[in-house]
Amino acid sequence: MSTYTDIHGQRASGRIADAQPDRTTMRLLVIEDDRDAADYLIKAFREVGHVADQANDGEEGYALALDGQYDVLIVDRMLPKRDGLSLIGALRDKKIETPVLILSALGQVDDRVKGLRAGGDDYLSKPYSFSELLARVEVLARRRGGRNEETVYHVGDLELDRLSHQVTRGKEEISLQPREFRLLEYLMKHAGQVVTRTMLLENVWDYHFDPQTNVIDVHISRLRSKIDKGFSQPLLHTVRGAGYMIRDGAR
Amino acid sequence: MTALGKLFRTTTFKLTLVYLVVFALFAAFLLVYFALNTRRLITEQITDTVNAEITGLSEQYRIGGIRRLVLVIDARARRPGSSLYLVTTFAGESLAGNVGSLAPGILDNPGWSESAYRRLDETDGPVHHALVRVFQLPGGFRLLVGRDLEERERLYHIVLSAGRWSVAIVVILGLVGGFFVTRRVLRRVDAMTETTRTIMSGNLEERLPVAGTGDEIDRLAENLNLMLERIEALMHGLKEVSDNIAHDLKTPLTRLRNRAEEALRTAKNEAEYRAVLEGMIDESDNLISTFNALLMIARAESGHARDDMKEFDAAEIARDVGELYEPLAEEKGIALKVEAGVSAPVKGNRELVSQALANLVDNAIKYAGPEQKQVNGQMPNIVVKALSDGDRILLTVADAGPGIPEGDRSHVVERFVRLEQSRSLPGSGLGLSLVSAVARLHGGELTLEDNKPGLKSTIVLPRAGPQPVLAGS
Numbered sequence: 001m002s003t004y005t006d007i008h009g010q011r012a013s014g015r016i017a018d019a020q021p022d023r024t025t026m027r028l029l030v031i032e033d034d035r036d037a038a039d040y041l042i043k044a045f046r047e048v049g050h051v052a053d054q055a056n057d058g059e060e061g062y063a064l065a066l067d068g069q070y071d072v073l074i075v076d077r078m079l080p081k082r083d084g085l086s087l088i089g090a091l092r093d094k095k096i097e098t099p100v101l102i103l104s105a106l107g108q109v110d111d112r113v114k115g116l117r118a119g120g121d122d123y124l125s126k127p128y129s130f131s132e133l134l135a136r137v138e139v140l141a142r143r144r145g146g147r148n149e150e151t152v153y154h155v156g157d158l159e160l161d162r163l164s165h166q167v168t169r170g171k172e173e174i175s176l177q178p179r180e181f182r183l184l185e186y187l188m189k190h191a192g193q194v195v196t197r198t199m200l201l202e203n204v205w206d207y208h209f210d211p212q213t214n215v216i217d218v219h220i221s222r223l224r225s226k227i228d229k230g231f232s233q234p235l236l237h238t239v240r241g242a243g244y245m246i247r248d249g250a251r
Numbered sequence: 252m253t254a255l256g257k258l259f260r261t262t263t264f265k266l267t268l269v270y271l272v273v274f275a276l277f278a279a280f281l282l283v284y285f286a287l288n289t290r291r292l293i294t295e296q297i298t299d300t301v302n303a304e305i306t307g308l309s310e311q312y313r314i315g316g317i318r319r320l321v322l323v324i325d326a327r328a329r330r331p332g333s334s335l336y337l338v339t340t341f342a343g344e345s346l347a348g349n350v351g352s353l354a355p356g357i358l359d360n361p362g363w364s365e366s367a368y369r370r371l372d373e374t375d376g377p378v379h380h381a382l383v384r385v386f387q388l389p390g391g392f393r394l395l396v397g398r399d400l401e402e403r404e405r406l407y408h409i410v411l412s413a414g415r416w417s418v419a420i421v422v423i424l425g426l427v428g429g430f431f432v433t434r435r436v437l438r439r440v441d442a443m444t445e446t447t448r449t450i451m452s453g454n455l456e457e458r459l460p461v462a463g464t465g466d467e468i469d470r471l472a473e474n475l476n477l478m479l480e481r482i483e484a485l486m487h488g489l490k491e492v493s494d495n496i497a498h499d500l501k502t503p504l505t506r507l508r509n510r511a512e513e514a515l516r517t518a519k520n521e522a523e524y525r526a527v528l529e530g531m532i533d534e535s536d537n538l539i540s541t542f543n544a545l546l547m548i549a550r551a552e553s554g555h556a557r558d559d560m561k562e563f564d565a566a567e568i569a570r571d572v573g574e575l576y577e578p579l580a581e582e583k584g585i586a587l588k589v590e591a592g593v594s595a596p597v598k599g600n601r602e603l604v605s606q607a608l609a610n611l612v613d614n615a616i617k618y619a620g621p622e623q624k625q626v627n628g629q630m631p632n633i634v635v636k637a638l639s640d641g642d643r644i645l646l647t648v649a650d651a652g653p654g655i656p657e658g659d660r661s662h663v664v665e666r667f668v669r670l671e672q673s674r675s676l677p678g679s680g681l682g683l684s685l686v687s688a689v690a691r692l693h694g695g696e697l698t699l700e701d702n703k704p705g706l707k708s709t710i711v712l713p714r715a716g717p718q719p720v721l722a723g724s
Contacts, residue, residue, distance in 0.1 A: 127539055129532075179574055205575060209547075209606040210540050212613045212682065218578040241529075 031061030058082025077104035131242035156248035196243035267429025282414030333399035341391030566591035569637035591637035598715035619652025
């Protein structure tokens with residue numbers, strides 16, 4: 001069922017097999033005029049246990065999205081009848097605050113900015129990998145539930161205080177560099193969810209480009225050595241082919 | 252449109268006409284002014300002599316009475332010339348002089364007047380005009396002295412007709428001159444138009460003719476030629492890029508296809524299929540990132556990204572990028588140091604400059620790796636610096652790796668160029684092209700120097716905002 005476990009997952013230790021995200025069923029709406037692409041997405045979402053509907057053009061998508069029963073809308077920017085950005089704007093005018101992920105072939109920085117300014121919540125440029133899309137959609141859906149208000153994050157015996165910037169595991173205090181703190185904060189905010197390398201780069205470093213070498217992995221392994229080393233229960237997991245996830249494996 | 256019609260419509264010809272009218276008016280004004288002044292001058296001269304003569308003659312009258320005056324007048328009247336004399340009694344009877352008849356009533360008004368007259372010796376023929384002064388002598392006699400005005404009028408008319416002629420000549424010469432100048436300009440413009448047509452039809456090597464006179468048309472032609480050179484270079488670059496794209500994107504695409512084919516032919520179980528498919532995903536990801544890099548370069552080069560330029564601190568970028576890469580460098584056994592204490596304000600696209608610097612650091616880590624340790628026996632260093640140098644901001648990345656031979660330095664900036672020794676390492680050959688494009692987008696440049704040993708790459712950017720204050724602040 002999962003898109004995340006794969007041949008590497010089997011080859012690797014049990015730790016990765018543990019690393020399944022907490023997944024509750026979401027209702028999604030894919031507004032995309034390319035039928036093949038839409039079918040592919042809907043099938044893939046169903047495989048991981050979500051319910052996805054499809055709209056072929058902007059008007060249909062707008063009509064379906066109006067009653068606000070979806071958890072996340074996935075909107076292509078260029079649509080027949082009504083383009084993606086104006087659709088989002090119209091929804092926001094009607095106080096429909098369903099999170100929107102914009103899909104677009106235009107991937108440059110200012111296109112992103114335009115998309116986000118129009119009321120989109122996240123932006124993914126084509127071509128993308130499904131695992132990247134899935135991770136982002138799940139984070140968006142969860143954001144609606146809201147973990148922002150919490151000032152202390154807990155995962156297992158790991159605790160992060162967002163106000164005092166203190167991190168402890170068990171009785172032990174862990175000292176982190178500022179960036180490591182933000183990295184852990186982001187991971188813990190989305191505990192139980194997969195976060196991709198690009199999401200980390202965007203949200204922790206505020207970079208929207210693709211570094212030639214995978215620098216994020218090294219930062220993660222540094223963080224891992226600080227929070228997991230010497231503990232029997234690892235918390236920071238690698239999800240092969242997708243990214244990383246922090247969760248209490250014992251749960 | 253006829254050739255003549257075309258000529259009349261040119262700017263040069265219209266300009267000629269305007270100047271012609273202005274000059275003709277000016278010449279006419281000048282000559283009329285001259286004519287009027289000459290006339291006035293002659294009139295003044297006449298009045299002066301007449302006045303002097305009247306003074307002289309009244310003196311004669313005072314000394315010798317009317318008899319003496321009549322004698323003197325008689326003598327003077329007989330002399331040839333344009334002078335007029337007349338002495339009359341109170342009743343108007345002529346005593347002496349050379350005036351036959353006058354306009355009626357002249358003698359009754361002492362002072363100056365202009366009058367038609369005839370001389371004594373002519374009874375018919377044309378009537379002359381003269382400027383006369385009538386003077387009342389004591390004893391009731393009247394003295395009239397005058398000068399014929401024919402000379403004055405002739406001179407006046409000579410000047411006036413000279414004026415008419417010169418205006419006519421100015422107009423004719425102006426028209427002819429304008430015609431030739433215009434034709435010459437028109438010919439050059441026509442030649443340029445002709446060349447432009449050839450260029451438009453695709454012959455980009457053609458250049459506009461330059462006459463070598465250094466005038467404005469030459470300057471225009473020279474500038475247009477420079478522009479054509481730039482366009483030709485760009486077109487050439489574009490062609491090169493499309494060739495490169497054909498090669499560098501087709502090669503991985505072919506590999507991709509081959510892999511799929513091979514898997515279909517030889518794979519026996521699911522695991523083998525999976526392995527091939529995963530390899531293909533990696534390959535596609537590489538292709539996508541190559542594409543993204545190409546698009547980004549194209550965008551930076553078109554100057555499009557100039558729209559959202561903001562001021563930011565390049566030192567902060569140096570620190571951020573250094574921080575991003577430091578763990579990676581350490582893992583590879585390289586010490587990465589950042590020296591960026593002072594603020595270095597730059598106006599631009601933060602994202603692009605970050606990526607450019609990241610590319611340089613990435614390169615340094617890739618090429619100045621741990622195998623360099625043996626060379627000088629110490630841990631290889633990479634130093635990332637942000638400096639403020641006058642009105643420039645320098646972002647440098649210095650390594651102690653193998654460097655780039657001097658001859659290759661300008662070459663490596665081109666798209667898809669990879670030096671022989673780097674072909675085994677992963678990379679698209681677009682990294683430095685992007686850095687260079689980003690630097691140029693910001694009005695700066697990328698320089699590559701020898702770090703002795705190693706490579707020192709510098710992104711030179713114009714400094715934003717006011718100059719730094721040396722003391723204080």
